[in-house]
Amino acid sequence: MGFAFPVRAVIAPLLLAALSSCDKTKPAEAPATASGPMVQRAYVWQRDWRPEVSRSIAAHGGAFDSLAVLAAQIEWKATGGEPSVVRPPIDWGALRAAARPAGLVARVQRAGEGRMVAEAVIRVLLERLAEAKAASVPVSEFQIDYDCAQKNLEGYRQWLASVREGLRSTGVPLRITTLPSWLGEPAFEKLVDGVDGYVLQVHSFDLTALGKAPTVCDPVMAREWVARAAKLGRPFHVALPTYSCIAGYGPDGRCLGMVADAGHPTWRWDARVVEFTSDSADLAGLVAEWTKQRPAMMQGLYWYRLPVDGETYNWRWPTLAAVMSGRVPMARWEIKAAPGSPVDFVLWNTGEKDDLLPRSIRVTRPGPPEAVVADGLGGWQCKAAPDHVDFQFPTQGRPIRLAPGNSMPLGWIRYQEPPPPDMTFSYEIVR
Known part of the structure; x- marks a missing residue:
């Protein structure tokens, strides 16, 4: 005949305990x-x-x-x-x-x-x-x-x-x-x-x-x-x-192509150029x-x-x-002036990475003699003031970089009288 005890009351706690132990799965070990x-x-x-x-x-x-x-x-x-x-x-x-x-x-x-x-x-x-x-x-x-x-x-x-x-x-x-x-x-x-x-x-x-x-x-x-x-x-x-590479996009946002390794783009004149670095x-x-x-x-x-x-x-x-080596490459620009008349200025990338050309460079002279005329070289444009000259490089939407150890002509200043050979200039670079 068997015993008349409440079987459900006994089994339920055991089943819950078993389910509880199954839920406590061992967390996955993190990779070594x-x-x-x-x-x-x-x-x-x-x-x-x-x-x-x-x-x-x-x-x-x-x-x-x-x-x-x-x-x-x-x-x-x-x-x-x-x-x-x-x-x-x-x-x-x-x-x-x-x-x-x-x-x-x-x-x-x-x-x-x-x-x-x-x-x-x-x-x-x-x-x-x-x-x-x-x-x-x-x-x-x-x-x-x-x-x-x-x-x-x-x-x-x-x-x-x-x-x-x-x-x-x-x-x-x-x-x-x-x-x-x-x-x-x-x-x-x-x-x-x-x-x-x-x-x-x-x-x-x-x-x-x-x-x-x-x-x-x-x-x-x-x-x-x-x-x-x-x-x-x-x-x-x-x-x-x-x-790095450059990609061109039309006015509608459609990609016109990509240039990497070598070659030059032949995209439409109004293409937007994006550099992927x-x-x-x-x-x-x-x-x-x-x-x-x-x-x-x-x-x-x-x-x-x-x-x-x-x-x-x-x-x-x-x-x-x-x-x-896990170190961020150093960025550094220097401007060197060649004495004489005119005084020629050269921009040097003395850092450790290809760097975008500065947006503008201000060359300030220490005083008289007055400058007669100034001009940019190598694509640089200039605007002269009584005590300084601003050089700017129009990129026309395409990024221009200079490699480490490389240089490019910046421009020149001609004076009414030859400046003394020990004349020093100060420079302000705007990135």
Whole structure:
């Protein structure tokens, strides 16, 4: 017959206790962290190896742990058929003299059928590896740079697996570049599980978003993307930018195009020109922050790209050297006067970064003799007053910068009588 006790009254507290214990889930552990100086590498991303590229490697290559060199650019004009392959004429002697390992990067511009892509990538990388070995240049990694559509990552994974197998016998680690938008895709973890690590590119910009902060790398988003990547528990590096570009917009706000690396815009006369920059202060802050504390899975930095003399849209070396150390590059202008009649004035950028030209510069003379006439040079306009001259540079909507260590003529002042050679001038610079 059994006992007639209130069973519900006993079970209910037990069930509540059990449910309560289930609700007290253990909080997810925060990813492990690391601190101290980071591995820092640089991309050498030239299709045309001018002498300036080799000189830059000789002068600055030793500052990096390795140099990731564009080994080939592979592109299919149609799905079938043979690809177009550009093999930059790498100066292996310059790389050997730098005494740093080289990474070999295959850039896949447009992919064809998966099997053909894998075969082309394997063939090119093995050929360039043989060249490096013949030149006694140690190779530290293979890298594939392919901006795959984020919904096609599974297809990328499939031909990437064939590449991994085809290169396995070399013993050279294989990495891929990735975009932040891939991090949330279901296929992403399987994709990066098939390689030895990945490079998270946190530099990107939306050319359609006229009015947003014109920056190549948003430091807030960079932190968020790095934190998301760390939670996946796979080793990765972070690629930071050193470049800038300009975009043109029509009166209706429509983007007319972008210019980077080289070339000159041919936009309509009334185009609004916007400069997208890599803010050196923001990036120095990221480096300082990550040096102090970063996810343990974050193994270092890649800089895109090594500064080369003559480039228009890339940092100069003093800028990158400061940022690599986590220090904001110094900004400084100087005006130098050449004695004589007329007195010539030259503007010098004696700081560590490309800097926008000052809006105006006032040159004040200490007293008599009276100035007869003054004029601007190199695009500067002037307005003379009895005791000073104001120089202004009309930019006409396009930002004008002067590189560190460079100079430009400012203008001149002619006096009724030659001024004494020890005459000094005072200068007021308005940014």
